[in-house]
Ligand SMILES: Nc1ncnc2c1ncn2[C@@H]1O[C@H](COP(=O)(O)OP(=O)(O)OP(=O)(O)O)[C@@H](O)[C@H]1O
């Protein structure tokens with residue numbers, strides 16, 4: 001009920017005038033069928049007199065015209081109602097899509113690490129298609145009004161007629177409501193499997209997977225998997241539909257029997273002389289129409305009942321706990337940073353796995369420093385970076401900037417002062433300028449050029465046919481595809497474009513050629529003059545350029561210091577550094 005109230009409030013608030021027109025039309029339209037029956041009765045009675053040779057042509061014509069008028073009015077009202085509702089539906093769809101997308105971007109990042117999120121998201125988007133619940137609700141109300149007027153017409157002849165019809169309403173409603181409930185339960189139960197089915201379909205149809213699918217010859221594996229899962233959900237659904245159809249058929253047959261019983265009763269009343277021919281025709285029509293109306297009403301109400309479950313899932317998603325916006329008295333980002341970043345005793349485990357990924361990490365980074373984080377795969381480097389960016393909240397310990405815990409800083413202000421190039425950066429299928437500046441693409445051309453230049457991608461963009469307006473990627477018309485390293489440079493330009501105080505670069509040069517890599521890393525101090533930079537890298541040859549190096553191993557900070565100091569220490573870092581240098585030498589000696 002609360003869901004229906006909320007939906008109606010949304011419906012009303014979105015388009016009040018349209019909603020009022022729609023409802024008035026529905027109410028007027030709901031009364032027309034009984035008016036039609038009254039007119040039919042008069043018309044048939046007049047026609048009977050006319051056929052016996054004593055009739056009044058003028059009166060017959062009048063009733064005929066009124067009947068025509070009612071038909072025209074009904075079609076006009078239905079047309080108006082359909083159009084109004086189409087517009088209302090667009091409004092409601094926009095409302096919910098906006099809410100769902102809005103909620104998805106507000107959720108804490110950690111939520112995305114749990115399959116529960118994807119289930120909820122799947123259910124919420126699926127429920128959207130059920131948001132025409134209002135249509136069914138109002139149609140149901142319309143049917144109830146028409147039905148009440150029909151029952152009144154029948155009760156006028158004999159209350160038993162109306163009572164008998166009511167006998168059909170109860171089982172019809174119960175059966176349909178139960179079916180609605182089972183469908184919903186099935187949807188919830190099938191969510192993980194149907195999500196996996198969608199995922200397989202996604203793998204089979206998207207460009208990013210096309211190469212591997214061909215080379216690894218995995219198409220039939222994936223297609224068979226998809227077929228099996230699709231078959232399973234479909235057969236469960238069809239099974240349910242079969243049972244539902246049988247039940248509906250049962251109550252409907254009962255309805256038809258009842259209907260014919262009532263018509264027989266009407267014939268009996270006519271035989272007794274209690275009904276005119278016109279009254280008989282009109283009442284028989286009422287009985288037939290009532291039965292159809294009850295069927296429709298039961299289906300509408302079942303849809304409403306079923307849809308409220310879906311919509312409540314969607315509402316639960318929309319209302320879910322968003323990312324916290326910092327504490328109440330949120331502090332501003334210390335700009336410029338004076339003392340630096342301090343990490344003390346940080347521990348972190350991903351919500352979906354109980355193992356600690358970061359263990360008791362403490363380190364300090366002074367303002368303007370360019371530091372490196374190094375370590376083997378899975379050491380926790382990217383995780384630490386995401387904690388520093390405030391995307392994950394440590395389970396223990398603190399991260400402070402100038403002594404302010406980062407979660408006390410206003411989220412928006414914090415984010416406008418940090419920037420990052422992620423290991424799995426995004427390739428936006430947008431123009432080059434939009435890739436770098438997103439919303440500011442139209443207004444800050446000079447800054448976009450300068451960011452592109454710093455990321456070593458200006459020449460490339462200027463050589464493209466429409467330069468900064470060139471569409472990148474292949475998804476949309478005339479798009480220009482780039483190499484992965486070129487995409488990485490574009491992403492780097494996006495990182496530079498932000499006037500941030502802290503920059504995190506996670507493997508910024510992993511796909512770049514050595515010349516570009518050297519050009520960027522050697523000028524790091526110049527490129528990021530007033531910025532604090534944290535660079536995660538496996539290329540230890542770049543480390544001598546950095547002010548400080550942190551070595552992570554299995555989630556612990558095992559060494560830190562300058563390149564020279566760490567080499568002198570002759571520990572983990574020195575070992576890795578020597579290994580890399582020697583492997584390079586090995587290659588050189590072979591070439592020579
Ligand atoms: N979203 C996640 N959910 C659960 N565990 C995760 C998640 N992301 C990473 N991990 C785990 O956390 C550990 C650290 O991962 P992280 O990505 O921080 O490593 P990394 O040092 O950046 O490695 P690489 O050099 O391969 O990029 C790994 O053991 C990984 O399995």
Ligand SMILES: [Mg+2]
Nearest residue numbers: 381382383423
């Ligand atoms: Mg990483």
